[in-house]
Amino acid sequence: MRVDHSPESMDPGSFYRLLTAVIVPRPIAWVSTLTGDGRTANLAPHSFFTVASTDPPIVQFTSVGRKDSLRNVEETGEFVVNFTPEPLFEQINATATDFPGDEGEFEAVGIEREPSLRVRPPRVAASPVALECTLHATLGLGNSTVVFGRVVHAVVSDDVLVDGRPDIGLLRPLARLGGNEWGTVGEVHDLARIRYRDWASDPARRRPDENPA
Numbered sequence: 001m002r003v004d005h006s007p008e009s010m011d012p013g014s015f016y017r018l019l020t021a022v023i024v025p026r027p028i029a030w031v032s033t034l035t036g037d038g039r040t041a042n043l044a045p046h047s048f049f050t051v052a053s054t055d056p057p058i059v060q061f062t063s064v065g066r067k068d069s070l071r072n073v074e075e076t077g078e079f080v081v082n083f084t085p086e087p088l089f090e091q092i093n094a095t096a097t098d099f100p101g102d103e104g105e106f107e108a109v110g111i112e113r114e115p116s117l118r119v120r121p122p123r124v125a126a127s128p129v130a131l132e133c134t135l136h137a138t139l140g141l142g143n144s145t146v147v148f149g150r151v152v153h154a155v156v157s158d159d160v161l162v163d164g165r166p167d168i169g170l171l172r173p174l175a176r177l178g179g180n181e182w183g184t185v186g187e188v189h190d191l192a193r194i195r196y197r198d199w200a201s202d203p204a205r206r207r208p209d210e211n212p213a
Contacts (some may be wrong), residue, residue, distance in 0.1 A: 012143075021178030028176055029061040030082040030092060030122045032113075033068070035101065036075035041113065041122050042068045043095045043105040047176035048144075056185075057151040059137055064144045068101045073135055073147055080118040081149070083129035086172040086184050089198060095184075118137065118153040128157040 007015045022025075029049035033042050046069065048062035052209030059081060063070035073079050084092050095105040105111050106122070113122035116132050123130040134159040140146075160170040168188055199205055 025175030
């Protein structure tokens, strides 16, 4: 038995909570930006985040409502996506506080910053990965705005590299779940994709009506 939910008959907040409880886990973009006058560096987590394109490399995050990150990106055309590792859990959560736009989260929460290489917004010094981005486009959808950023530079700490590749066990990423829940990486399964020619040539994968008599 299933329970039906219709967005037309539910208030938006209730359906939002349903969506965020079942679209899980969600990676987090810890977005650092600068105000238009360059005086304040803002930092906020956004859990509607993913890759939009690989060539050119473009990432996207969604601002539900008009938040500081969105306003700053629109004014400056730049932002940085900082990786959210488990050891920074409390600081990441603290930067979700609704500080005034002229009060920077770096200072308010006590987060060390470092200069970026290609853009003006600073990076989180303790974050193992940072993606420096320039604004590609924005797309308004209902009460939200999707921000697309072209990655112009990436930096990865050698502390999380194994054989030149980022290692999930060393990265220890945080993810958002439903409500106030957060997730960490549990058991990791390594399973390669199956090429069709291998699938088709494997007798064990054939349907009974495909097996020769």
